[in-house]
Amino acid sequence: MAVTYTFKGLLTESGWLTNAVVKLDASGKILSIGESEKTEGEYIDGYALPGFQNAHSHAFQYAMAGLAELHTTTGAQDDFWSWRNAMYSLALTLEPGQMEAVAAMLYSEMARHGYTAVAEFHYLHHDKDGTPYANLPEMGVRLMAAAQRAGVHITLVPMFYQQGGFGQVPVEKQKRFISATIADYYKLLDSTIQAAKAFENASVGVGIHSLRAVKPEDVIAVCNALDGSRPFHIHVSEQLKEIEDCVAYHGKRPVQWLLDNCPVNKNYHLVHATHLDGDEVRGIAQSGASVVLCPSTEGNLGDGLFSFEAYKNHGGRWSIGTDSHVGLNPLEELRILDYGQRLISHKRTTFVTDDSGDSGFNALKMAWQSGRRAMGAPSKQFFAVGQPFDAAVVKAASPLIATASAKNLCNTIVYSADVSDMLGTVVSGKWVSREGSLQNRDAIVADFVRVMGELGARV
């Protein structure tokens, strides 16, 4: 059924519309949008932002969010690599139904926080003993089903994961991730593309887990075969050890190797890119690629701080992701990113790129536009006719928001709001979260609690 809403305000890339009338077709696509003197359809006492784009997720890791903080072995080093061992242990135990339950809970929580789309960086492909499932993309199907239950869009990115490290065979704990050859990976990718056709909310990207996980000749072959129709995702330069190992193996730093050997372009999404030298910073920015920054996870893992100021000065593009999901609030991701930079620059202008000086708006716009590219659906316009209506709606009646003028509204939201200020989340015209009521929530929570009991993962 076609539907019409009038929002108190709606954010466009050139500012706020007031009393914004949005007309949608039966599938939730935008028929028209504009300001009006009078209310049409249902009045929403809220400010509609373009739905947040979560450009990096490993859904299964949600099951261990908050569990890696009992640093009990006194004197032992607890770092990224010890965290990874704990994560591998979880990865070895999950059944497909359990994966779906964990992912549905996670995606429902994303919807509650205003995310309308997620790029799922998926490498837990095979059965527990490493053999492919009878239905090859079984785990990917479960992730798409989970997104459908929660009501968010998913760009599923099946990862090519071939080896255990630069020039090393996979270790036992990695057996569920492995495509031994490029042909095996393409079989997995093609079967995922076929499976995605059954889901209205799903699309598929291409990915390489990391330079350490795939042979260099196969990285180059996959990159050269990209035709621009799908986004390409890769983890890169997250940890200093990875840089050292790459230099030892390739004689080059990871991003430099990628820039020198692959046609890096605007379809590339380099996840983390934490440790870059000046040439790499400039090279990514000039290639048109985006980096995917995951501030809460990068902070939690002690990765380091991205070279944001130099990258911005070269015109670099970025999106945000929640990665291991220790945080699920998009506004918090933007704030952690900003404050990390303020603490090292001693300035408060991290996101300022133009004369408007509007930090909050600039951050929302960059994260959204690069986020859309990461989903494989680029758009400059927040709400375009013909596109699904996807919005995060903030309560206009929240005290700080109710008293903010239009010029202060984005910053009031980005720098002071939390999830209690969210009125709801609309995906393809449908409220998947509204004033505490979420799509399929009771069943999603019940399944999640049951699966956590089965796994004993949080005991």
Ligand code: ZN
């Ligand atoms: Zn990741």
